[in-house]
Structures are given as C-alpha cells and as structure tokens.
Amino acid sequence: MMQLSALLVSLPAVFAAQQPHIVFVLADDFGWYDVGYHGSEISTPNLDKLSAAGVRLENYYVQPLCTPSRNLLMTGRYQIHTGMQHQIIWPCQPYCVPLDEKLLPQLMKEAGYATHMVGKWHLGMYKKDCLPTRRGFDSFFGYLTGSEDYDTHVRCSPIAALNLTRCALDLRDGEAVATGYKGEYSTELLSQRATSIIEKHNSSKVTHTHGFSSLLSCPATAAHRALTVPERYVAPYGFIEDHSRRLYAGMVSAMDEAVGNITLALQQGGLWDNTVLVFSTDNGGQTLYGGSNWPLRGRKWSLWEGGIRGVGFVASPLLMQPGTVSRELIHVSDWLPTLVGLAGGSTNGTKPLDGFNVWNAISKGFASPRLELLHNIDPLYNDIAPLGGDLSICYECDEIHVFDSVKMPKLLKNLGGSWANSGFNVYFHAAIRSSNWKLLTGYPGCDIWFPQPGHNSSEPRPSEVDPLKPVMLFDIEKDPEERKEISDQFPRIVEYLLGRLYQHQKSAVPINFPDDDPKCDPGPTGAWGPWA
Numbered sequence: 001m002m003q004l005s006a007l008l009v010s011l012p013a014v015f016a017a018q019q020p021h022i023v024f025v026l027a028d029d030f031g032w033y034d035v036g037y038h039g040s041e042i043s044t045p046n047l048d049k050l051s052a053a054g055v056r057l058e059n060y061y062v063q064p065l066c067t068p069s070r071n072l073l074m075t076g077r078y079q080i081h082t083g084m085q086h087q088i089i090w091p092c093q094p095y096c097v098p099l100d101e102k103l104l105p106q107l108m109k110e111a112g113y114a115t116h117m118v119g120k121w122h123l124g125m126y127k128k129d130c131l132p133t134r135r136g137f138d139s140f141f142g143y144l145t146g147s148e149d150y151d152t153h154v155r156c157s158p159i160a161a162l163n164l165t166r167c168a169l170d171l172r173d174g175e176a177v178a179t180g181y182k183g184e185y186s187t188e189l190l191s192q193r194a195t196s197i198i199e200k201h202n203s204s205k206v207t208h209t210h211g212f213s214s215l216l217s218c219p220a221t222a223a224h225r226a227l228t229v230p231e232r233y234v235a236p237y238g239f240i241e242d243h244s245r246r247l248y249a250g251m252v253s254a255m256d257e258a259v260g261n262i263t264l265a266l267q268q269g270g271l272w273d274n275t276v277l278v279f280s281t282d283n284g285g286q287t288l289y290g291g292s293n294w295p296l297r298g299r300k301w302s303l304w305e306g307g308i309r310g311v312g313f314v315a316s317p318l319l320m321q322p323g324t325v326s327r328e329l330i331h332v333s334d335w336l337p338t339l340v341g342l343a344g345g346s347t348n349g350t351k352p353l354d355g356f357n358v359w360n361a362i363s364k365g366f367a368s369p370r371l372e373l374l375h376n377i378d379p380l381y382n383d384i385a386p387l388g389g390d391l392s393i394c395y396e397c398d399e400i401h402v403f404d405s406v407k408m409p410k411l412l413k414n415l416g417g418s419w420a421n422s423g424f425n426v427y428f429h430a431a432i433r434s435s436n437w438k439l440l441t442g443y444p445g446c447d448i449w450f451p452q453p454g455h456n457s458s459e460p461r462p463s464e465v466d467p468l469k470p471v472m473l474f475d476i477e478k479d480p481e482e483r484k485e486i487s488d489q490f491p492r493i494v495e496y497l498l499g500r501l502y503q504h505q506k507s508a509v510p511i512n513f514p515d516d517d518p519k520c521d522p523g524p525t526g527a528w529g530p531w532a
Ligand SMILES: *[C@@H]1O[C@H](CO)[C@@H](O)[C@H](O)[C@H]1NC(C)=O
Pocket: 163
C-alpha cells in the first residue's frame, strides 16, 4: 500500500545560517522495484529527478516492518535494545517506544529546530505520554496506528478480548481527533498539510525543516480497502494487467507527485538551497498487495533482501558530490546521529546509539563508518500478521505462515550439526551483515523469488531446490539475490558471525509485546486514541 504518511518538517525557531532545513520523506511499503530508477514499469519522475541530482543509496537498509523502521529512525537504536524486536504495535496493545528513549525530534528541538510531523506515527499511543506531540514534535497531523482507509481514515482492528472487530477513525490534528476529512485521499491530504507548513514557515524567523513522510498502510486489513486511489493516478497504467499492481502503481504515482509538490513548496519558499531532503522506504514491498522487490528474494516481513534492502536517496544542494551513487553500507538507525550532526546538535541524553553519522559517506563519498549491521534477532517470529481476512491470498508461502516448533523441523533441514557450540540459538529468526557477508538463522520469512511484474515465474519453489537451513550464509555483494548459500564453504565466517549474534543477543532487553487491552475499544462512534 502506498499511502502518504509521516511527514516530519521542522522549521527552526532561531536563525542559524549553517543549519539546514531537514525534510524526511518516509514512504510506506515501497519496494525495491517500485521506483523508476530501478527499472520499474511504474513511473516516478520526481523521485528519479531528485535522486539523479542527489545521492542514491544503493546499499541502504531498513527494518522489515513499519513500527520497527520508525522506531529505529526515532531512537538510532536496534530493535533488540528497546524491547521492540517483535512485530508492530497493534491498536490495542498497551505499549509504546519506551518513554526513557530520547527521540530524534527532541534532539532537533534542543538544536533550535521547530519540529513537525505529518503522516503515520505507529510508535504507540495507549497513553498520552506516548503521543508524538509529547515526544518532541511541535505539531502532528496524521495517523496514530497503521492501515487506515485512504479515504475515510478509518482503521479496522479485531479486539480479541471483546470478540469483535472495531472500525474507528484514526486521524489527529495535534492531539485532537480530526473530523471532516472524509473523502479526502490521504496522500493528497497529508502532502497538502506538509506544503502548508512549509509555506507558513516565516523565513525571517526560521531556518529548518525536518521530516516528511509518505507511507503505506502497514499490514493492510483488506486488500480491496487498502488499495484505493483516485482514477486520475491509475489512468496511465492501463497496460498493467494485474489489478493490485495497477492500483498500487497509481498510489505510487500519487506519492511521487506529493514529493514533487513538497519540493516545489521548498523551492518557491526560497528554502531549497539550504535543505537536506531524505527519501526512504520503511520496509520492502508487500507482494500480496502489488509491491515488488524484484529481483531480490522475499518481501516485507522477511529478513531476505526483499524485506530490508531499502529504496533511499538524499537530495540537497548542500551535497559535496551530487549526482552520485553510494554503495556504502547505511542503515535507518544512522539517520538520528547524521541529522543531529547536520543540525549542529548533540546526541547527549540518548542511550547508547547503534547508528553512525554517515554524512561524509553520503555527501563526500567517504567510506561508511558502519562495518556491521544487525538486522534483527526475534525469538518469537511468525511470518504473517493476524490479518483476519482471506489468507488464501498468501498462496506463495502458504505452508509457512506460522513459524512454530512443530513446523520448524520440516522447513529447516540439517538441524544441529556443527553450530551447536556457538552459544546462539539458531532457531531464532535473526540476520546480521558484516562487510559483504550476511548470515541468517531460523526461518527468515517468505523465501520466494517473486517474478518481475508482468512476467510469469518459471522458477520452481526455492525450498524444493535448496531447502532452508537453520544457518545460511550469503555473499551479498556478489549475490544480492541470495541464490547461493555458502555456509559450508566458509565455516570460520559462520562461526564469527554466530559469535557476533551471541554477543548482540546478550545485550538484548526482553521482548515487550503485551496482550491486547480491551479498554482500548473506542466504541462504535469513537476514534482510536489513548485510553490508559
Ligand atoms: C464471537 O462472536 C460470534 C459472532 O457474533 C459468535 O458466533 C461467537 O460465539 C462469539 N464467540 C465468543 C467466544 O463469544
């Protein structure tokens, strides 16, 4: 689903010539093969043009799901260090990003910026202290959860304890419920709000803009609802036969247009020359709903490259080497130290960061300070969220929806073996990257090489040719499609990376993934929001 979501725009209150405006656009479920410059049949002229004059990040990683990527963007810390290594925050779960984490907008405010967010929060809202306006944003307009309907802004969610599915409004302006926007397509609604913040920004008083995002509806509650888009965006895509892909292409076009509008507003406001615009997806494309990560393996929700290798670029007249492609290893957790660095701020008050300041790698082409990347360790992993809908659409990975101890041995061959001594439980869903090497353990998620859109797959199911193993090693630089599993050839590298996973797991805090609280129920006429 391609929906416009989190726009964070921060306009600094105090003039300081060297501090750039920062605009962060976070696109939702935007797949590797969904951007024009990766060869997609979907046309993204604004993204293509901006990135061509900026720096395209081609070795850039995000987390496989919405809440986790947002969490890392805001904290600069790995999922295992906030207790949020498992899944997303469901509307009735009573938790949020731990309140003792200092978030990016708080740091930007300390550096003198005004901070605005437009789009999808999805970092918890069960009590007021969790809301974006209490965590560093001067203003907020958008969704507190995920998967809203694009036109009604209603989010439906099962409440198991009450044995019902509740559909309620999820749209806020500041902390107030925002009514009266029914029928306004969310991508346009959110981008209009973003451009109006930029236009209102008074350049005699302000220097900075930080953050905007276009997002998706994370786990779509129902494909037919989530894939909505005004006809004018879909019209150019009559040649796409697949219905979901065609609608999805229209949604991407709307998002691309929104980015164009925001850029234009910055230019017309005379702000562009001092702006750093970051564009990033939040996770890989969801093939169930029209997204594509071709030729990468897997999809959203998996630790294969299709779930985590992200579309990303930086556009800015301040770049020292504009018009280049970066192949340096960069991760979504790196934005916090990078942007705070650009702001001339301090990360004082954060907990130990897992992110690095990568500005010199992006702007000047220097080597990235990041040598290793922990993708995640999640001992509770399962592949498919409780969609509550028609699971037959998950046909590609039908036999492995749920990762459990009964199905596990059937899926993973060659258990035991020589890895027993590493100390790390290789049944855990985990992945780590070190230079060109990537090690995966447990069940990484849907393992299909989905065909290029418009083409039929002639490939047999991967698990028939090459059964998944509990420990798998790939040389990602030579083999980005993860086709040649080479753990047998490089036992010492496997041993080293398992040792690293063991060390990381020792630093993990316990998973926080509480049961639904039935008190969340907003009732038949209410809106989703804080209840505790
Ligand atoms: C849940 O609701 C359905 C439909 O209203 C009903 O058939 C079912 O018995 C209910 N289950 C429980 C546990 O109350």
